[in-house]
Amino acid sequence: MSGKLALHPMAVRIAHWLNAFAIGCMLTSGWGIYNASPIFGFRFPAWMTLGGWLGGSIAWHFAAMWLLVANGLFYLGYGAASGHFRRRLLPLRARDVVADAASALRFRLPHHPGAYNAVQKLLYWGVMLLGSIVVLSGLAIWKPVQLEPLCDFFGGFDFARKVHFTAMAGIAAFVVVHLALVAIVPKTLLPMLVGRGHTEGNAQ
Amino acid sequence: MSRPDEKPPRPPEKIRLADHRTSLVKVERRLLLRSALSLGALSMLAGCDLQDNDSVDKALWAMSRWNDRVQALLFRSDKLAPTYAASQITNPFPFNAFYDQASAPDIDPADWRLEVSGMVSDKRPWTLERLRTLPQAAQITRHICIEGWSAIGQWSGVPLRLFLQAIGTDLSAKYVGFKCADRYYSSLDMPTALHPQTILALDFGKEPLPTEYGFPLKVRVPTKLGFKNPKHVAAIFVTNQNPGGYWEDQGYNWFSGI
Numbered sequence: 001m002s003g004k005l006a007l008h009p010m011a012v013r014i015a016h017w018l019n020a021f022a023i024g025c026m027l028t029s030g031w032g033i034y035n036a037s038p039i040f041g042f043r044f045p046a047w048m049t050l051g052g053w054l055g056g057s058i059a060w061h062f063a064a065m066w067l068l069v070a071n072g073l074f075y076l077g078y079g080a081a082s083g084h085f086r087r088r089l090l091p092l093r094a095r096d097v098v099a100d101a102a103s104a105l106r107f108r109l110p111h112h113p114g115a116y117n118a119v120q121k122l123l124y125w126g127v128m129l130l131g132s133i134v135v136l137s138g139l140a141i142w143k144p145v146q147l148e149p150l151c152d153f154f155g156g157f158d159f160a161r162k163v164h165f166t167a168m169a170g171i172a173a174f175v176v177v178h179l180a181l182v183a184i185v186p187k188t189l190l191p192m193l194v195g196r197g198h199t200e201g202n203a204q
Numbered sequence: 205m206s207r208p209d210e211k212p213p214r215p216p217e218k219i220r221l222a223d224h225r226t227s228l229v230k231v232e233r234r235l236l237l238r239s240a241l242s243l244g245a246l247s248m249l250a251g252c253d254l255q256d257n258d259s260v261d262k263a264l265w266a267m268s269r270w271n272d273r274v275q276a277l278l279f280r281s282d283k284l285a286p287t288y289a290a291s292q293i294t295n296p297f298p299f300n301a302f303y304d305q306a307s308a309p310d311i312d313p314a315d316w317r318l319e320v321s322g323m324v325s326d327k328r329p330w331t332l333e334r335l336r337t338l339p340q341a342a343q344i345t346r347h348i349c350i351e352g353w354s355a356i357g358q359w360s361g362v363p364l365r366l367f368l369q370a371i372g373t374d375l376s377a378k379y380v381g382f383k384c385a386d387r388y389y390s391s392l393d394m395p396t397a398l399h400p401q402t403i404l405a406l407d408f409g410k411e412p413l414p415t416e417y418g419f420p421l422k423v424r425v426p427t428k429l430g431f432k433n434p435k436h437v438a439a440i441f442v443t444n445q446n447p448g449g450y451w452e453d454q455g456y457n458w459f460s461g462i
Contacts, residue, residue: 036351054351055455056254056264062457063267144348145285145427145462146278157346157354 007114007191012084015075016192022071025050025064027172032057039161062142069135076128092121111185113197127174134167254455265455272459279461281395285426288344293409294355297347299416300430302388302450308415309385309436316420322381322441325372332406332420338362338370341403345426347433348462350451359405359424365398373442381447382423385436390449392425392432393459401426404437429460 008016032049036057051057079085096118103109104119116124136150140160144151154160182189191197254261299305317329342360368375380397383389396402405424406412413419418435425433431451441447452458 033352037349037353039352051254053455055451058350058457059254059264059268059455062271063264066267143278143462144346146280146283148283148286157348161352 005114005197006195007197008195009082009084010195011078011082012075013192013195015071015078018067018071019075022064022068023171023175025060026068027168027175029057029060029064030168033061034165039165065135065138072131072135088116089121089124092118092125097122111188113188113191123174123177127171130167130170130174134164134171137164137167140164268455268457271457275457275459275461276393276395279393279395279427281399283427285343285345285401285462288346288356290344290358292356293344293358297355297357297408297417298353300349301386301435303386305416307386310415311385311419311436313420316438318421318437319383319439320371320441321439322443323374323377324368324442327371335362335367335404335406335421338366340406341400342407343401343403343424343426345401345424347426347430349430350456350460358409359403359422360407361403361405361421361424363400364402364404364423365400367404367440368397368442377442378444379442379446381441381443382434382437383439383441384434385438388434388436388450389447390423390432390434390452391447391458392423392428396425396427396461399425399427427461429462431456432460 028048028050031044032051033054035043035046035049036054049057051060079089100109100118104117109117109119137154137160139147140151140154141157141164144157144160151157151160154163187197254264301308313332317331318335319329320327339362340360341363342358344356344358346354346356348354364380368380375394375398378394379391380394381389381391392402402423402425405418405422406420408414408417408422413422413435418437421437422435423433423437432449446458448458449456452460
């Protein structure tokens with residue numbers, strides 16, 4: 001079997017790259033903000049941070065947040081309304097996740113262009129959940145007075161900072177795995193740019 | 205009121221309000237975001253820190269002004285900041301300023317006067333004794349620093365709304381500005397100035413403000429980040445021109461509501 005296959009709709013590709021830029025800005029500026037008053041026993045190296053100083057990092061964070069949220073809502077709306085989530089990310093069964101995870105750990109999980117395995121589906125749902133948590137906990141620590149019930153939901157201002165950090169760490173871990181998989185299967189990169197890819201051959 | 209253990213990243217003497225005011229007005233007119241939106245540019249953006257006046261910095265300043273407007277809409281005059289029990293007060297309360305604690309200004313209460321100017325009808329300066337004759341209000345609230353740490357403290361003093369009424373303020377004015385004895389300055393939007401928990405604090409805990417916490421007068425605003433709570437206040441003025449602030453003019457978001 002060989003031929004061209006439409007892999008990623010235009011809407012998904014646009015949302016993906018806008019999200020990549022927004023996430024890059026939010027992570028690196030967020031690390032700069034964290035460094036001003038670390039909640040754990042370490043600081044991020046200055047070269048990993050965006051903004052140059054606390055005021056610059058915050059300006060970046062509060063500018064990029066609009067792109068992150070607007071693009072995220074667009075993607076969620078598109079995914080739900082177009083059937084993209086239903087077709088690509090469902091069904092999700094626990095036993096498939098276990099089986100695919102076992103294969104992946106032995107590096108025996110084949111890559112089928114246009115179809116996500118169960119581990120991928122779980123990770124995409126997981127990162128969407130983390131994205132929701134990071135935005136909501138971010139709102140809680142941005143507006144702990146005006147959005148007091150939301151801040152209380154996350155355990156108060158100080159605890160909400162830790163929730164925000166932990167959700168960030170989960171997203172950063174997702175990005176690391178995501179980039180590592182693209183490095184292992186580089187032919188997945190072009191379709192996210194042009195939308196189409198070859199169907200023949202399975203990479204391991 | 206930031207950076208407890210670090211010097212400001214840029215020498216503040218180099219930054220003047222007048223230098224930024226023109227660029228602020230300019231960038232408000234045109235939202236320059238185009239040069240910022242590509243992933244490959246991300247690494248080059250690391251140097252954009254609000255200090256260079258290049259196009260990315262202008263976009264960041266413009267977004268900050270947009271965030272001012274959004275926050276003004278989110279602000280509710282009747283929404284009170286949470287209050288806490290005396291047992292929850294942070295002790296010791298952190299010292300924080302753009303200088304170290306030994307450099308906090310030493311002010312003689314007998315000589316101190318609160319100057320009043322701008323869009324008010326009664327511009328007579330105020331002594332501490334006269335401020336004490338006005339009704340006082342107390343609060344135990346959380347001070348949240350832009351750096352991310354927070355601490356609970358107790359302040360009491362004259363509600364700013366009462367003071368503004370006492371000096372015949374034109375309440376349709378947009379801004380209330382503060383000048384401090386330590387060269388610090390800041391400003392509030394009028395709705396926040398009139399918020400019931402915004403006070404001209406004279407006491408910290410049960411005692412007059414200690415030197416390190418702003419003797420003899422500190423503006424306590426529990427609906428703003430800590431740097432919008434100026435200490436050692438020497439003058440108050442009411443105006444329609446945004447007076448900016450020490451950190452605000454270097455790039456901290458001006459509204460900084462919480």
